Amino acid sequence: MSQNKFSKIGIVGTGVIGASWAAYYLSRGFDVSATDPAPGAEENLRNLTRSFWEPLGRFGLAKGASLDRLTFDADLGKALAGVEFVQENGPERLDIKRQLLADVSAAIGDDAIIATSSSGILISDIQDAAKNPGRVVLGHPFNPPHLIPLVEVVGGKLTTAETIEQTLAFYTAIGKKPIHIKREIKGHIANRLQAALWREAFYLVDQGVASVSDIDTAIAHGPGLRWALLGPFMNLHLSGGAGGIGHVIDHLGPPIESWWRDLGDLSFTPAVRAEAVSGIEEELKARSLDAMTRARDDVLIQLLSLKSATPTLP
Numbered sequence: 001m002s003q004n005k006f007s008k009i010g011i012v013g014t015g016v017i018g019a020s021w022a023a024y025y026l027s028r029g030f031d032v033s034a035t036d037p038a039p040g041a042e043e044n045l046r047n048l049t050r051s052f053w054e055p056l057g058r059f060g061l062a063k064g065a066s067l068d069r070l071t072f073d074a075d076l077g078k079a080l081a082g083v084e085f086v087q088e089n090g091p092e093r094l095d096i097k098r099q100l101l102a103d104v105s106a107a108i109g110d111d112a113i114i115a116t117s118s119s120g121i122l123i124s125d126i127q128d129a130a131k132n133p134g135r136v137v138l139g140h141p142f143n144p145p146h147l148i149p150l151v152e153v154v155g156g157k158l159t160t161a162e163t164i165e166q167t168l169a170f171y172t173a174i175g176k177k178p179i180h181i182k183r184e185i186k187g188h189i190a191n192r193l194q195a196a197l198w199r200e201a202f203y204l205v206d207q208g209v210a211s212v213s214d215i216d217t218a219i220a221h222g223p224g225l226r227w228a229l230l231g232p233f234m235n236l237h238l239s240g241g242a243g244g245i246g247h248v249i250d251h252l253g254p255p256i257e258s259w260w261r262d263l264g265d266l267s268f269t270p271a272v273r274a275e276a277v278s279g280i281e282e283e284l285k286a287r288s289l290d291a292m293t294r295a296r297d298d299v300l301i302q303l304l305s306l307k308s309a310t311p312t313l314p
């Protein structure tokens with residue numbers, strides 16, 4: 001097994017996330033062996049990977065990449081024979097994840113890595129169920145993993161430093177943008193950042209400050225445009241002219257702190273839910289949901305292509 005590149009990838013669980021990962025690994029030229037006990041899982045997986053192939057082709061397929069290199073076996077042990085890197089995408093339940101880690105680790109070599117896609121379960125809470133806990137790590141993608149480059153990587157208490165290094169190097173080598181989370185935290189990083197924004201968005205609607213539609217406009221036609229290109233710190237640095245982020249903090253720090261203290265806090269009460277649902281219904285009166293979703297995905301692919309062709313952007 002080479003340090004950064006494995007030849008055969010195991011996909012455990014082929015639902016929304018597993019099927020998308022499978023298509024991505026196939027597009028990067030790997031043999032992919034998948035497993036899922038659900039009736040009709042293989043047909044569903046093959047249909048989904050086929051439907052993802054055209055957008056993946058727009059980024060260029062790796063040499064030798066082929067949908068024919070996908071194999072499927074509902075028997076987990078048989079599917080994972082000879083696999084060097086497993087991407088686990090089973091149901092988000094502690095007991096199921098623990099059982100899956102026990103089963104997966106029994107089926108693979110001691111040196112193989114198990115990366116779980118879990119959105120919220122801590123590695124430290126599940127890795128001791130595996131035969132070799134040092135090789136268990138988080139590899140949390142953003143939906144859909146065949147398009148969105150970010151993968152969040154974090155080890156649990158028993159994960160070795162070598163596993164984390166190899167996982168980061170592997171994801172980088174296959175064209176992903178992994179980040180290393182230094183310590184386990186609920187919701188990882190990107191979902192926490194999204195949650196901070198959602199909290200204020202729901203709060204502003206609940207307080208009658210603006211409509212759902214205007215808040216969507218504020219982000220999609222405002223800061224969101226730059227957030228797709230640079231992150232919050234670098235954008236702030238660029239806002240500061242020659243003095244950069246240090247100047248912004250000196251200059252705007254006090255008002256920003258006063259906004260922080262004024263930010264809202266709320267729960268999803270029935271009223272908050274109803275306001276969001278009716279706001280979305282209102283917003284959708286002007287356009288077709290299907291057409292809008294297709295356009296979002298199409299423009300996203302164009303944006304990703306532009307970004308990957310612009311090496312001066314991070």
Ligand SMILES: NC(=O)c1ccc[n+]([C@@H]2O[C@H](COP(=O)([O-])OP(=O)(O)OC[C@H]3O[C@@H](n4cnc5c(N)ncnc54)[C@H](O)[C@@H]3O)[C@@H](O)[C@H]2O)c1
Nearest residue numbers: 013014015016017018036038089090091092117118119143
């Ligand atoms: N949906 C998202 O936006 C998203 C984003 C990032 C990460 N995740 C994470 O990815 C994982 C999968 O989520 P999803 O949205 O694809 O769920 P999903 O329900 O679409 O897929 C789960 C799949 O696991 C299969 N499964 C059940 N028992 C199994 C077993 N014993 N062995 C193998 N497969 C089994 C199910 O049949 C199903 O196909 C979860 O851990 C979730 O937190 C989800």
